[in-house]
Amino acid sequence: MDKEINSTMNEVASTNDIPLEQQMTSTHKWQRISPIALIYFVLMFIKNIFGNFIYVAPALLIGYNKAMEDPSFWLPFFYGLSALLGLASLLSYYFFQYRLTNQQIEIRSGVFAKKYVNLPFSRIQNVELTEPLYYRPFGYTCMQLDTAGSVKQEAKVVALKKSFAQQLKHEILAAHLVQSNQVEQINNERSAADEQTSSIIPNEDDETVLDRRNLDDLVIHGLTNNRVWIFLGGLAPFIDKISAQIGDWLMIFGINVNQYFEFEGRSGWQIASTVLSTFLIVMLIISLFSVLGSIISFHDFKLSKIGDRYIRRSGLFTKTEVTMRLSRLQMIVCQQDWLDILLRRINLKFEQSNANFNNAQAGQLTNKIIVPSVTNKECQHLMLDAYPDNQLKNTVFKRVNPRLLIRNICLFLLPLSCFVAWIFVENENIEGLPYLGAGALFVGLLMVMRYSRWGYAKDDNFIYVRKGCIGVDYYTFPIYKIQQTSFKQSWFLKRKQLCSIEFVLAAGAVNVPYLAEADGLELIDTCLYEVEESKRSWM
Structure with a gap:
């Protein structure tokens, strides 16, 4: 049944009569992406150049003035940059290769700084398909893959046939639902695995x-x-x-x-x-x-x-x-x-x-x-x-301690306002004091609004946090998703029996400042106990 596939990526993607599992298990040779990826590489290099706009802005400003005096000033730079972009794109295309073997994807890329990625399907968290405007007439797409614990995007195949990418995406998602002892059956008993997978994976029509x-x-x-x-x-x-x-x-x-x-x-x-x-x-x-x-x-x-x-x-x-x-x-x-x-x-x-x-x-x-x-x-x-059990709509939030507002006013607003007022008086600019007072009053009002927004709540399943200033943000997450907690208490907070706590999740940290020390300790202890008791995976 299995046979070696020695064609290019386009031929692999267009081989509709060969099942995807057979393609992956037999594609042992490195495959090149479509030449249309050259457009992608050129645009990415241009995007990276303008993405560092703050660094090239002075040069552009000087060059603009020169160009106004002599329009031919930019021509050597334009031709040189075009040649550099073309060469860099050709090399990036030439050195970009991938292959699919044994439920994993391998990618080699990079011209001078070589990069090799070996990514098992079972580790892939997200699958994103992107169709740039210049890919659509040709039926190509970009597939971006990343994992739960990655520091950056793990892998990206920049030019795949759309039909093949959809099949590959389906196979990657299936890998999360198939047990490890069933992976070998996919290689050895493909027909039996197909039946099992089809019974597990929901139909696209659903x-x-x-x-x-x-x-x-x-x-x-x-x-x-x-x-x-x-x-x-x-x-x-x-x-x-x-x-x-x-x-x-x-x-x-x-x-x-x-x-x-x-x-x-x-x-x-x-x-x-x-x-x-x-x-x-x-x-x-x-x-x-x-x-x-x-x-x-x-x-x-x-x-x-x-x-x-x-x-x-x-x-x-x-x-x-x-x-x-x-x-x-x-x-x-x-x-x-x-x-x-x-x-x-x-x-x-x-x-x-x-x-x-x-x-x-x-x-x-x-x-x-x-x-x-x-x-x-x-x-x-x-x-x-x-989250069917979520009660954010009916939650009554508990405010943080008013000392948060007092600290912000006394530690930041008043000293800065007094310093600016002293500068006005020293320079005999008495007319500026009313404007300073109006500005300080406005900033103080913003501080009051920010304090009034802070709030937190907890029920049997979720933590709720509210914060903001003119606007408002609500954060809600299941307790079992918590990976780490942090109890923070400075010398000042300890004297006032206050603390700040932080919940660390895979999606980031959510903090609650200036709550009572007893409430903070109880909240942390309760959450950690429920995390340990539930034994549910955050993934």
Whole structure:
């Protein structure tokens, strides 16, 4: 039955009459990916260059000034960079190889720094399929694999036929449900294993859609989660040049921007209206960019479920499919910015292992499934689907000790305010004191709001933590998911019989500051006892 397959990756992927198990057990030779991966490598190198924008910004600014004086200044750099990108992409493609053997995937990559990955299917936590826009006409996809305890993304095959990738994904997920003594049966008694696996793995036709996001939901998400100001901060070195270019462009249409900002001889209300209208126009443009980003990221969003697996699909230009088993879920987070609170919307996050968080970009994270801008009813439905016994909606939170607020005001706000006031007085700038007082009052109000948000609660199955400032975040996780606890007590806290505690999960740490020492010790002891008593795996 088994025979050697010596073809390229494309031939392996298109061999539909050979079962996937037979392909994996017989593909002992290293396979190359499709040449279409060259596009992927080129774009990744460009992305990495601009990802370090803060480092290249000074050079770009100097080069921009030179280019304005002499347009041919950039030509040698452009040709040199193009040649370097082309060579680097060719070498990356040439040295990238993979093979599938004995329920594991092996990957070799790297030009100068060689990298070898040997990843058994049973260790793989997440399987993410990504279809960039330039892959879709050719039916290719990227498969990204990571494990529960990985420090970064473990493996990524950047160009697989979509049909083959779907079969491989199904086989990887099946490996989690097949016992170790059944793995050998897959190699030796394939037909018997096929019957057993088919009885365990849910049918794809049984997929149940839990939630979809419409265009209006994505618009609300873009408005309430506006992060374009981070991008604008990166453009700070070029702001003068950009403003001048915009002014020259508007002059073509007969609009003189400078005359709107000539305040000499104008009344106070005219100046205020000009500043306010300018601010509103800028915020409108920023909001439009944010809404556009939300639509690109979450277009055609669908959250579905097959058996114990959650599947999230979304993306306008790059379609992404993320799969998460329910047993991998570590914590649910409900986030609301101030505008979310007004519109009664919630951003719901299903979080898994956080080991790859510090080494991956936000768009590449597979450690969480984000459901944007859901209503309270939809949020409750999704939470109860994952955790039927969860009582977040009816939980009464216990506040932390008021000394947290007193510490923040006395240790940070008052000393800083007094120091700035002293500088004003020394420089005889008495007019600035009212503004300083207003600023200090505003910061004090934020501190009061942050203190009032802090809260915690516990029931028989879950821990609940609430925090925030203008907005509010809720964290809820099963007690048996706790991997470690931390009891913190400084000299000041010990005198006041207070403490801070921290719960460490695979998805990260959740802390509760300034609670009574007796309550903290009781909470830790109870949680550790229940973890030991339940004997349930966090995976």
